[in-house]
Amino acid sequence: MNRIDRLSAILIQLQGKKIVKAAEIAERFNISLRTVYRDVRALQEAGVPVGAEAGTGYYLVEGYHLPPVMFSREEAAALLTGEKLMANLSDHSNRKEFSNAMQKIKAVLRGSEKDFLESLEDNIAVVSRRPPVGEEFPNRFLSDIQHSLGKQLILQLDYFALHNETHTKRDVEPIGIIFMNGYWHLIAWCRLRHGYRDFRMDRIKNVGVSADNYDKQRHITLKEYMDRYGEYETQAHMVKIRFPKTHARRIGDQKYYYGLVEEQLINDECIEMTFLAPCLDWFGRWLLIWGSIPEIVTPVALTEKMQELALEIKAHYL
Incomplete structure (x- = not known):
């Protein structure tokens, strides 16, 4: 990138944030801090009102705007x-x-x-495998949650927990949102449970944005949460199950809620489904519904879990 293009890009970057650190500019354009200082000085000499805060960064004086941006x-x-x-x-x-x-x-x-x-x-398409969301869960709260995050406002959730199929009302202090495995997740401090919780947004029935603020300095950052709690991909179990085609159709949308990532036709009579299951016990209890119909391909640990669950049921009814 030549210097004129870089100066224009730096100007756009300055307009995009309240404060921009010199290190951010250097990293973006792969230049030294000394070059950043020279470029900013060149903008100032050209009449662009770039201000500086010692130890903080650069900013554009309030009221200055670029003309309409042209895109390549x-x-x-x-x-x-x-x-x-x-x-x-x-x-x-x-x-x-x-x-x-x-x-x-x-x-x-x-x-x-x-x-x-x-x-x-017409030559770009994105295909989503997510099941349709019922009217009970309107899936229209992402903007409200983003507003709450930006203003540090407490959210009031009406939330449905799938693992125990219960509705609860929660007051939460958001720390971030994550798109993972096909769904948006709200990560927040839950005042009811007194801990950080992961709320899947398609299970939120209603959201209220409170006028009350919370202190985000009391909480860990989203990155710290992911480093500490969010080893999603490494914790998930890759599960492969084969169903007869006649029974596969009866499962309906349930398969999506249990982590379906792929379906493959093995032959005219059999379908193999691949799941990412966060918990084998939880997944196994769902699999019990189908009795002896499914065939576990992998992992062996799921087969052992099913044996444990079968003995648990036998002991209960004896």
């Missing part, structure tokens, strides 16, 4: 891809807001870029 063809294509992803992987609230933002972005594109996007529109 590659940037426009990346934004279109983002719109497709948002349409399938976000919730109703964010989907609408992103669509509105894209309309504004398209309005400032040059004619050639607009033509390019129109030709590309």
